[in-house]
Amino acid sequence: MAAVLSPRNAAENALISEALATFAIELRLDDVPGAVVERAKLHMLDALGVALASSTEEFAHRIVNALAGLAGRGDYPVIGFPCKLPIRDAVLANGALVHGIDFDDTHSAGVIHVSASALPMALAATQSIGGSGKDILLAYLICVETASRIAIAAKGGFHVNGFHPTGMVAAFGAVLAVGRMWGLAERELTHAQGLVLSMASGSFEFIEDGAWNKRLHPGWAVGAAMTACTLARAGVIGARKTYEGRYGLFNSYLGDSWKPNLSACTSGLGVAWEMLDVALKPYPVCHFNHAFIDAALALRKAHSIAPEEIESVQALIGKDQIGIVCEPEANKRRPQNPYDARFSLPFAIAVALIHGRLTMDEIADATIHDPRVLDLCDRTTYTIDDKSAYPRHYSGALLIRMRDGRSLTWREEINRGSSAKPLTQADVLEKFRQTASRALPAAKVEQMIRAILDLESVTSVEDFVSALGPRRLA
Incomplete structure (x- = not known):
């Protein structure tokens, strides 16, 4: 049975954080329609290709070298690089790679780049539990479905007020997905959302002078989510009214003049799939x-x-x-x-x-x-x-x-790549070949296409993520 918020559950979970925790804990991949799963795989492939293209850019080498020097060796691969980093540094690097050339997908109504956090999070969180390709898909979808809804609730207000939802809001989608992968109880996952409220960030000041801050937002959100889940699992108490509270997400970052649609945070969970409203980019610009x-x-x-x-x-x-x-x-x-x-x-x-x-x-x-x-x-x-x-x-x-x-x-009237004017699978595969081929030989590009499109069959996530295409550190 699908993880739908029934009237009974909605009454028992009056707080948004509790309702979202229930959804994240109860969702099963079998509950998700096949068309949604197939679309998710295309978006994951797209994000991976963009990350590989980014791995050839100067900013990527500067970020990865800096993190490698700070953190030392770890167990988690960096897409397109030969090094492995500790988990929080790896997701920071991989988020920057997916988002760094602004060629990654966007949930239109939420105005949030969801895959830039969802893919690095799903790969690392699943590897950390020795999970499977199905676990990657489940973690990815939990993040997309929850982060998109929270962003929709703001009605575009984060941008207007100078905050980047790809950093601010993705932390909450990531904390829900990580919490599910790590087996947090509902109470712990509620606290984790409250804790990550104090860690979520994303200023738009970068837009004034072409600074690189934005590239770091999605991966920072995932690292914050992992920290929050670790603390909550250890019994650290977080705020419960994460979203609707007097100093919660929306009141703190939207102000009095911009009223959010709070019901959007949980509306249609397990019934309507926001994954289908995520737009792919035909051009590498905003x-x-x-x-x-x-x-x-x-x-x-x-x-x-x-x-x-x-x-x-x-x-x-x-x-x-x-x-x-x-x-x-x-x-x-x-x-x-x-x-x-x-x-x-x-x-x-x-x-x-x-x-x-x-x-x-x-x-x-x-x-x-x-x-x-x-x-x-x-x-x-x-x-x-x-x-x-x-x-x-x-x-x-x-x-x-x-x-x-x-x-x-x-x-x-409608931007190409959106759900109302979508790119076809052939379009996505062609884009992946163009982006990934900047870092990988053609044979490996085709191998990666087959692996992502058959992700449910992957049993060793560690082998899968370790094969994401090494490049030499600059």
Whole structure:
């Protein structure tokens, strides 16, 4: 029988933390519809490919080398690297790898990158108990289902108030999944959520200057979850009103002016599956840019646009997205580094119009200093889109005025990759081949595809995670 919150259970577990603990403890993989499990495997494969691509980047080597120097050797693999680290350092590194190039999935309504925490957590927590591939899937799904709901409850408010839900909220999904894997009792798991409330973090200040803080958020959330579970299992008492309390998650981080939908935290658990609403990324930039990239590519193709013939570009964007990809305008028109460029709407539009694509190869120093790109950035402005579907969908519309007097428009109501406009399995496999092949030979890439798609058959998780593709430390 599925782990559904019945009226009886809901009454007995009046607190959100208790209801979530009940769900995490009672859910079985057999309760989960096959389509949800299959989708989960595709998202795990996608996250693994992104992590492997990240392993070739400078930031990854700096982070992994730093952690290896601090922590010393451990038993837990780092994706794409030959070293093994202690468990909390390994999940910090692996979270940075999945999230580090902003090519990982996003739960649209929750505006949270769920796999960046869920995959590193599931691999490490399952290895720690000598579990199986089925345990990896179960841990991953518990994290996705709970973290997504908690993020949905905020109604986009964390971003508006300067907090990154991929760090803040993922800690709670991770603590529930880790607690389940480690066999915590319901009371202990309730306390663990209260403890991780004091550890969850994620400031958006990185957005001001292209800093690397964001890359560390998801893995830090998992490490905090593991610490909280360890303490709770030892009898350390945590706050019970983790979410709805006077100083709980929502009141502390949303303030008085932004009212959360608290019922969303537990609504539909075990019946409706948020896994199916997680969007995959076709482009390695902030998800808020994607509809505009598709609009730019569509206009370029339909009208054979030459960039030098463009007088101006105006983007119509939801007001709550502006602070991430549009402002400060001067900064967004001059990204300070390739990472900063991933959060610039003018840059994304300009690259798409000039190059006819936006891949990892375009996120480079040469592109952010290209005079053609910068010139078009200067001709790009934005206005508030009153018809935006955000946060349900990340809509985008462009109005391009040409020097010959033409006005060209295109609107993408639903961002490609979302549940309403999903990438196919073939799309996901092709993306994985492109990302993973940056670190691995083709034969190993295909081997990993087969292993993930048949994850239920994996019996030795330690062998599985140890084969995630070694690279030499820089």
